[in-house]
Amino acid sequence: MKVASLSNPVMSDWLADQGLRLDASPYIAGSLEAKKMLERLPDTVPLASVTSGHNGGIFNGPMFRRVYLTDPEHSVPFVGTKDMMAADLTALPRLRKSDATSAALSYLQVKPGMTLISCSGFNAGRRAYVRPDMGDCWSSQDTLKVEPDPEEIKSGYLYAFLLSRFGESLVRGSVYGSAVKHIEPHHITGLPVPRFDEGLEGRIHQLVEYSARLRAQYQAGLVAATKDFFDSVGLPELNKFRWHQQERDLGFEISTAEPISLRALNFAPRARRLIEKLASVQGATLGDICAGGSLRTGARFKRIDADPSHGVRLIGQRQAFWIRPEGRWISAAQAPEDIRLQDETILVAARGTFGENEVYSRSVLVTGAWLEHAYSQDFVRLLSGDPDVPGAYLFAFFRSDVAFRILRSLSVGGKQQEYHPRLLREMPIPLAPPADRARIAQTVRYAYQCRDRADILEDKALALLTAAIEEAAG
Structure with a gap:
């Protein structure tokens, strides 16, 4: 059972801020605490003001009948709320291509630099970054897409904030429901996004982008190693x-x-x-x-x-x-x-x-x-x-x-x-012959080195952002 912190008790005016919600989640999960801390920053903007695209850049999609195929020529990779967390995407289910590219669903194709947020299910609120190798994927209606406006904010910086403990508290504080949790686009449009100087935001963005490219290299390396294996034997x-x-x-x-x-x-x-x-x-x-x-x-x-x-x-x-x-x-x-x-x-x-x-x-x-x-x-x-x-x-x-x-x-x-x-x-x-075995093993090892390096860079980006927020909040 979770209880409110005595050092940060729930205040009566918080109820009004949350539209008189009487469930405990937004009050004890750290959402209001994070929001009050961000209010002390000199510059924050609503999330909706730095996104663009379909429905203003924050959207999920309609419920639809899913027809899965196995032939790559007639299907597209399909990312759900669990699959968005996967490191290796080669085993993704595949949606019928004619449905995916139809006018009703074509906008569900993800774009590199988007942030994906699981918006339905027990673990609603998880976040993932769309890597460079995911541009041919479609996402389900159970996944919120947050598309940054490149004229307003850098994609890697926005993702770093949403992934940080501050972003996590705000996103998870937007969850509602009992047995099946939900987040709707309008629940997160007003999330306060802190803004800093262009240099800091640029460094954080570069770290996230480099991390995403390394994860794409990890994926490509494993695929290449498996192909090399069967060719070599x-x-x-x-x-x-x-x-x-x-x-x-x-x-x-x-x-x-x-x-x-x-x-x-x-x-x-x-x-x-x-x-x-x-x-x-x-x-x-x-x-x-x-x-x-x-x-x-x-x-x-x-x-x-x-x-x-x-x-x-x-x-x-x-x-x-x-x-x-x-x-x-x-x-x-x-x-x-x-x-x-x-x-x-x-x-x-x-x-x-x-x-x-x-x-x-x-x-x-x-x-x-x-x-x-x-x-x-x-x-x-x-x-x-x-x-x-x-x-x-x-x-x-x-x-x-x-x-x-x-x-x-x-x-x-x-x-x-x-x-x-x-x-x-x-x-x-x-x-395979010994020389081929050594080469294939090295390809796999390098892929995992890329993966570990990607995690380090992502952690560094989060550390930079967290330090900047805490310092600005005094």
Whole structure:
């Protein structure tokens, strides 16, 4: 339960400022405190005065029937409230292109430099910056678009303010609703945006823009590494593999020498053809590569919450795929050792359902700054035990759609799926010549270095803005 701070009690005139809202959110979430602090600044302007475009530059969109396709020629990437937080956008759902480009929905195409704000759902109020590589994406009606007017304000500076603790308090203070939270465009048009000299705003903008370009480089690097992987192992046709364009798995027969499994999914022809193709080139099984390393899920444990200064951030399956995690903080001393991982461990989401947009069977690489975090038991910890097969090389394969489809075919369980341990160990992994392996691994490593550098620059931009606001407010 949240209570008002005794050092900053709720005042009666705050009720009038909020249109006599009687729910507690805007009063104890820091929204009014941030607003009163910003009022002490010498120069602030309403958000609506520095935006331009459709509906004045602050808009979401109409509810509409979504038709999803898989053919890139006839579809466009579609960003929802969860997808806007993703670091890797290659697995985005795809909206039918004829609908997206129609007069009714064409304005939902996002533009680099926009700020996206989730405006519906339990986590309404999250913010994300539209990177340079997102210009071909459309966004859902559950996402507010804030389009800065380039004549009035720099896009990176505006995003930095909305992302800061001051912007977060103001945006989240605009949320209304009980079970399903909402923010409407008119709720944030009057948010006070602090203005500073052109030099400071320009520096903050440049840091945010450079951060966005580095995240685009991270994305491009991973895509290039996966393409290089299949080219180098002699399977270039898998770069253009389209699962849904293959013949469906209907009416097939199998014969096995031993009862490995009784589930038809584990012998589905589409996945079997992929496995046979991987096994047709030089390689090794996943079990052999991970001998001496790790190939198992984590230990179950009870979470003991801790203060951030004495704990570690715990990352679960959903947030592992975000640009920046928001996991809870727990006591590492009260948890098993395997919550902390070795460099270049691959985490494969190991529990879930078969929804096309679910993270089950998707993979992430733990390296760089993300080694500081802890990870839940709901991942397969995949760590190479062979120094000639680095984790960064393996990740170029495991992030592919081919690996995703094969992993799902290895599933066992009822509602919640897991992997058949023997079938997982027997999964064939193509091995490129040593020089190619080293090059692919380096491409992946550089991509993650770009990602870490992007986070540092974004944090620096926020620190500059926060210091300027606090100094100006006295």
